[in-house]
Amino acid sequence: MSDATQKLDRRDVLRGLGAAGALAGLAPLYPRAAAAADKLVVGVIYVGPRDDYGYNQAQAQAAAALKKMPGITVVEQEKVPETTDVQKTMGSMIEQDGATLLFPTSFGYFDPHILRMAEKYPKVRFAHCGGLWTEGKHPKSVGSYFGYIDECQYLNGIVAGHTSKSKKLGFIAAKPIPQVLRNINAFTMGARSVDPKITTTLIITGDWSLPVKEAEAAQSLIDQGVDVLTCHVDSPKVVVETAERRGIAVCGYHANQAALAPKGYLTGAEWSWTTPYTTHVKDALAGKPMVNFLRGGLKDGFVKASPYGKAVSEGARKRADAVKAEMMKGDYIIFKGPLKDNTGKTVIDTGVRLKQTEVALEQMNYLVEGVIGKV
Amino acid sequence: MTARAASVRRAAEALTIPIGALAAALALFGVFMAALQHNPLEVYALIYRGAFASAFSWQNTLARAAPLILTALCVALPAQAGLMVIGGEGALVLGGLAAAVTGRLLAGAPTGTVIPAMAAAGMLAGALWIMLAGTLRQYRGVNETISSLLLTYIAIALFNHLVEGPLRDPASLNKPSTAPIGEASMLGMLPGLDVHWGLAYGLVACLAAYVLVRHTTHGFAVRIVGGNAQAARLAGLPVNALVLVTCALGGAAAGLAGMVEVAAVHGSANASLIAGYGYAGILVAFIARQSPLAIVPVAVLVGGISASGGMLQRRLDLPDATVLVLQGLAFVVVLASETMYGRLNPFRSPRA
Numbered sequence: 001m002s003d004a005t006q007k008l009d010r011r012d013v014l015r016g017l018g019a020a021g022a023l024a025g026l027a028p029l030y031p032r033a034a035a036a037a038d039k040l041v042v043g044v045i046y047v048g049p050r051d052d053y054g055y056n057q058a059q060a061q062a063a064a065a066l067k068k069m070p071g072i073t074v075v076e077q078e079k080v081p082e083t084t085d086v087q088k089t090m091g092s093m094i095e096q097d098g099a100t101l102l103f104p105t106s107f108g109y110f111d112p113h114i115l116r117m118a119e120k121y122p123k124v125r126f127a128h129c130g131g132l133w134t135e136g137k138h139p140k141s142v143g144s145y146f147g148y149i150d151e152c153q154y155l156n157g158i159v160a161g162h163t164s165k166s167k168k169l170g171f172i173a174a175k176p177i178p179q180v181l182r183n184i185n186a187f188t189m190g191a192r193s194v195d196p197k198i199t200t201t202l203i204i205t206g207d208w209s210l211p212v213k214e215a216e217a218a219q220s221l222i223d224q225g226v227d228v229l230t231c232h233v234d235s236p237k238v239v240v241e242t243a244e245r246r247g248i249a250v251c252g253y254h255a256n257q258a259a260l261a262p263k264g265y266l267t268g269a270e271w272s273w274t275t276p277y278t279t280h281v282k283d284a285l286a287g288k289p290m291v292n293f294l295r296g297g298l299k300d301g302f303v304k305a306s307p308y309g310k311a312v313s314e315g316a317r318k319r320a321d322a323v324k325a326e327m328m329k330g331d332y333i334i335f336k337g338p339l340k341d342n343t344g345k346t347v348i349d350t351g352v353r354l355k356q357t358e359v360a361l362e363q364m365n366y367l368v369e370g371v372i373g374k375v
Numbered sequence: 376m377t378a379r380a381a382s383v384r385r386a387a388e389a390l391t392i393p394i395g396a397l398a399a400a401l402a403l404f405g406v407f408m409a410a411l412q413h414n415p416l417e418v419y420a421l422i423y424r425g426a427f428a429s430a431f432s433w434q435n436t437l438a439r440a441a442p443l444i445l446t447a448l449c450v451a452l453p454a455q456a457g458l459m460v461i462g463g464e465g466a467l468v469l470g471g472l473a474a475a476v477t478g479r480l481l482a483g484a485p486t487g488t489v490i491p492a493m494a495a496a497g498m499l500a501g502a503l504w505i506m507l508a509g510t511l512r513q514y515r516g517v518n519e520t521i522s523s524l525l526l527t528y529i530a531i532a533l534f535n536h537l538v539e540g541p542l543r544d545p546a547s548l549n550k551p552s553t554a555p556i557g558e559a560s561m562l563g564m565l566p567g568l569d570v571h572w573g574l575a576y577g578l579v580a581c582l583a584a585y586v587l588v589r590h591t592t593h594g595f596a597v598r599i600v601g602g603n604a605q606a607a608r609l610a611g612l613p614v615n616a617l618v619l620v621t622c623a624l625g626g627a628a629a630g631l632a633g634m635v636e637v638a639a640v641h642g643s644a645n646a647s648l649i650a651g652y653g654y655a656g657i658l659v660a661f662i663a664r665q666s667p668l669a670i671v672p673v674a675v676l677v678g679g680i681s682a683s684g685g686m687l688q689r690r691l692d693l694p695d696a697t698v699l700v701l702q703g704l705a706f707v708v709v710l711a712s713e714t715m716y717g718r719l720n721p722f723r724s725p726r727a
Contacts, residue, residue: 049695077688079695082647083442084571084640088435089685091569095431096424097689108550108647112640130549175539177549206535207646363548 039073040101040285042066043093045086046078047106047234048209054235054254055208059105059129061255062273066281075099082108090117094124101125101284103277107132110144118142125290127280129273131362133292145276145294147302148356150186151327152269153230154334155305155320156251157190159266160228161198162316163249164191169200170221172231172239174208176375178364180232183269185368186334187230187251192370194319201226202373208234218242228266240265249311256306267320268306275301297356299330341366342373388722393662396712397676400705407700413691422701425686426679438570440678444577445632446656447663447670448584449505452625453519454665455588456618457601462508462523463629464653465530466501468644470630471637472534473500475644476542478556478637489560494634501630502623504530509622513615531649538644552645562639573635577674580628584667587624597621629653658702662709677702 042063050060056078067074075097080086086109093099100123104114107130114126118139126142133144160169169191173180188200201224203217215238218229222243230251231239237260243250244261252258252268276294283290296302305324308317326332333355339348347366348354354361367373405415426436449463474497481489508526511517544554562572588594600607600617608614636648659677663669684698717723 043689075689076692077685077695080685081650083636083650083652084438085650085681088438088682091431092425092435092682092685093689096686108645111550112642175551177551179549206532 039071040281041073041075041093041097041099042281043090043097043099043102044074044076045080045089045093045102045104045106045109046076047082047108048079050076050078052235053237053240053257053260054233056105056234057255058271059103059273062277063103065274066277069278069281071285072281080106082106082113084113086113087117090114090126091120094121099124101127101280103127103129103280105129114142115139125280125284127276127290127294131293131295135292138292140289140292143280143290143292143294145273145280145302147271147273147276148295148297149269149271149303150182150334151297151332151356152303152305153183153186154190155324155327156230156267156269157187157192158194158320158323159308159312159316160187160230160249160251161191161194162313162319163266163311164198164228166225166227167195167198168224168226169198170218170224170226170229171200171202171371171373172214172217172221172229172233173202173204174210174233175206176204178362181364181367181375182361183232183253184371185364185366188368188370189334190323196370198370200371200373202367202371204373205233211235211238214238215242219246222246222248252306258306258309262310264311265306265309266312266316267308270304270306272301272304295357297330298324298327335361340369342369342371344369384722388716388719391722392712392715392719393709396709397705399712400701400708403704403708404701407704411693413693418687418691421686421690422680422683425683432682434569435682436675436679437568437574438678439681440674441570441574441577442632442636442652443655443659443674443677444581444670445573445628445635446652447659447674448577448580448628448656448667449501449625449632449653450657450660451663451665451667451670452584452588452628453505453509453618453622454660455594455601456597456621457604458509458512458618458622459520460505460508460523460622460625461520461657462505462525462527462530462653463625463632463656464649464651465523465527466504466626466629467633467636467653468534468648469504469530469633470497470501471633471648472537472542472553472644473497473630474634475553475556475637478560479554482557482560486559489556490562490638493556493560493638494631497630497634497637498627499630501626501628501633503626505622505626505629506619509619513618527653534644534649535646538646542644544643547643547645550645552641552643555643556638558642560638561642562635571635571639573632573639576631576635578671580631581667581670584624584628588667593617593620629656658706662706664713676705680705 044063046056048056050056063074066072077089080089090102110128110132114128118126118141128144131144131146171184191198205213214233218239228249229243232253236253236257240250240257240260244264249264249266250261251266255270258265333353335354337348337352338350341347408415408418426432446463453460474493477496478493481492508519508523511522512519539551542553543551564571596612597617600614604614637644659674663673680702687693687697
């Protein structure tokens, strides 16, 4: 540490003298910090509230699973914006809590925040949710984990297609980015595999967490005759609740929202982050180098489908279970030619089969036939 | 009684009342924590450790305070002219966008040119945006509090449209951003600290604002407008011009905050800029009673609360809302304490 920080130390001691005197007796109150020496301390950072029934809750469930593992201490911090705040939060976990493995979970934490902290703390492992880590470009102490959740979206689509009577489905999405478009397309293709007359009406709200707009979008879709809704926003809570109140069916996303819609919840595309979390923790405990690029689908336990709700018919179950069984074997291809977008242009040529690992899928910039909406 | 003794008394009063109010807020927070089965002493210890106990925690606090200093000026400066502008967030995001675009256009030029140009662009964008609210008020009678708030939504929509549309870097797939300004054009850290230059910008801006408001005829005129616009007009002061210039200066401060976020943190403009600094600045300005100099310690305090909030979350498994409770208590008690001015015996001037 430089002179300047030492100066700060002295000033700080002067300023805090009175308080420090009063608090000196409190030192034994920090068993956690003391225990840090022989335990692996894992820090988990969320961009929103941990109990959002969505993106953050899915991560928090994995953190809760880690807490049950022996020899692990988990420290968590929620509602950390993608600014210097997250850098300081990572720094605090490392400096004040002794964390050596961090899960900064928001997509926007990666560049520049994680990269900057990885430079500053080369011995700490940073596992980031998303697919941004690139060989040769990013440090080995940083890694990405992500799941092929479009598989579950496809299954959602099958169940939705069976359930819909009006043949009109609704999708409320945050932003027209590749990851979201892939979900919209998979959902629509799943539904149209049941009945090619089905359409999905898309409303894009513009941001990850806009509860009022999401509720308005849901109302307006239902007013247009949509009878199965789903979404890709940070917290599907509002969409699921609105659907239930209006008496239509709904498919969940991120986490299980069945409790919010006991009547209309069909199934949902859920993350199963416990799998990548456990992998990273075990590697850290064993001192093995971290897996920098960790991906998987249904088969690998990175994603899962919510248990079917009451409203799901026998036919829907059978069909969805059959496709799921193929996906579990690992040989199901969702995106294969010939595939047209909703303007009639061919986007995947006849005979082309895009495996889940294909880079082309991560650059998706179209909506498939049957989606009513624009990118 | 000498004037000197009276001014000492006023200064003592101005220090004692807010500090007393904060102590009261902490005491109330302790009661709240005790009600949740947490030892208040442990909570206080964690707040202290998280925010002020070590060099690291001081830097954590200062880094969080830095953007708030500039956005608070966007409230405090127009307040001198009697305006309640709460739209700093809009000026910040547009300032950030203007800076990012300028930085990109000038990529490769010497740093000594790029950074001032980015700062100028950010300040100009912010200034024009808040002036819009000022213009609507002076010439159309639109309430500036409402208009500046609503303009923020327009600014964010405009920002998102440009960042996700015409100005989007095609390489930014899942996080739409403008093209990066490049490492060479980035603002670094303050020497020896892990806090970026935005803190120094904020301190200089507050000092300049203080001098402007308290020690220039312009500032004096602005305060007269703030006190009674009608009287100012009768006295021949150019009220409209004074209000617009003050709005522009406030907006420039918020625009500069946006430029700092781009140049020191993100390296491009994207949705991460919309982090609520503009709104947090309102809180800071109000607790500072709109005084440019008081903004600095108040921003440090709010930064400290935010830094220690992390500590409370991590050690006691408390939700983030706990910090909002503390912040809310501090805000309410400090505002309520304003009624104490002139009522406490030790600070009263003895009757003649």
